[in-house]
Amino acid sequence: MPSLQPYSTFGLAASCDAIQSFTDVASFLSIFNTSKNNNKAIYILGGGSNSIFTDDFDGTVLVNDIKGISHFDTESHHYLRVGAGENWHDFVTLCMKEKWYGLENLALIPGSVGACPIQNIGAYGREVNALIDKVECVFLETGEQVLLSNEDCQFGYRDSVFKHALANKVLITHVNFKLPKHYELETSYGELAVLTEPTPEKVYSKVIEIRKSKLPDPSELGNAGSFFKNPVVSKAVFQAIAQDYDSVPHFVVSGSADFSATENEQIKIPAAWLIDQAGFKGKTLNKVRCHPTQPLVLTNLGGATGSDVITMAKDIIASVQGKFGIQLEPEVRLLGSKGLISL
Numbered sequence: 001m002p003s004l005q006p007y008s009t010f011g012l013a014a015s016c017d018a019i020q021s022f023t024d025v026a027s028f029l030s031i032f033n034t035s036k037n038n039n040k041a042i043y044i045l046g047g048g049s050n051s052i053f054t055d056d057f058d059g060t061v062l063v064n065d066i067k068g069i070s071h072f073d074t075e076s077h078h079y080l081r082v083g084a085g086e087n088w089h090d091f092v093t094l095c096m097k098e099k100w101y102g103l104e105n106l107a108l109i110p111g112s113v114g115a116c117p118i119q120n121i122g123a124y125g126r127e128v129n130a131l132i133d134k135v136e137c138v139f140l141e142t143g144e145q146v147l148l149s150n151e152d153c154q155f156g157y158r159d160s161v162f163k164h165a166l167a168n169k170v171l172i173t174h175v176n177f178k179l180p181k182h183y184e185l186e187t188s189y190g191e192l193a194v195l196t197e198p199t200p201e202k203v204y205s206k207v208i209e210i211r212k213s214k215l216p217d218p219s220e221l222g223n224a225g226s227f228f229k230n231p232v233v234s235k236a237v238f239q240a241i242a243q244d245y246d247s248v249p250h251f252v253v254s255g256s257a258d259f260s261a262t263e264n265e266q267i268k269i270p271a272a273w274l275i276d277q278a279g280f281k282g283k284t285l286n287k288v289r290c291h292p293t294q295p296l297v298l299t300n301l302g303g304a305t306g307s308d309v310i311t312m313a314k315d316i317i318a319s320v321q322g323k324f325g326i327q328l329e330p331e332v333r334l335l336g337s338k339g340l341i342s343l
Helices: 025-037 088-098 113-119 190-194 200-214 235-244 271-277 306-324
Strands: 016-022 041-045 051-053 057-064 069-073 077-083 132-139 145-149 170-180 222-226 232-234 251-254 266-268 288-290 297-300 333-335
Touching (some): 025 057, 051 306, 069 088, 077 113, 113 170, 235 266, 288 306
Parallel strands (some): 016 057, 051 333
Antiparallel strands (some): 077 170
């Protein structure tokens, strides 16, 4: 049975029945239908930076290797069609080189282009959905190819239709981006605010510098990036926490920044802060560690097991729930022998 260890950046020892890659829709459908006829579970993998195999997978893993980047522009926008198997950071770097700006805040996020609309990846005040024009998909059961508009994708915070109505029903083959030639840089978030006379290149370089200083390199220390989503809570929940913690970091997601303006505001609290307050920063369980400079990241110290990961994650969720009344949700996709599992 082939090892899945090289196909997941977390690097747990796990195997599966077969691993096959595909480079276009025709080869995908051929492999997919053959696997399906064998009545085995199927999991489609991109860059492997957001999937953790906690057990041997009883089925076939298909690796999306659809490549290619095409570009045209109008007076106001750059339009890009990008294969789902392209590396995300390499694509962002190409955009910077060609002066196709807008994605600079999202530099060094691990994974593939095809994963970006599923997760609606975001960092440093920018979410990718603002720059996605259309997403090309193929329905798994019928082979029908469809073009979804931005609105069809039902984007939300780290969320999309691909996690709900279309979950496990489509393969993303290409993502089409629409980058405006005239736009405002996003430098209000965190360390970017210190930039003087910011340019897209300066933002790109600063984001890489920040991420390298805080986040472990998966090639050196196994991890899957942010393990949990940042929770979005009501104003009332936030105010209850703020009574006990004067310096709780937060970001207003909806409504006005004036907390007296409305009772319907939603407030995002960094999961890293909650995990830190719950005492997990730097904590180790067997070979799984809550990273000492970014507690949102769980790492594999070498030889970690799926049971270690699940136990650590459940302990964090229970502790944050008990301390703050907030239920953390995993951002990573956890897989057991039959497919996706829930904590």
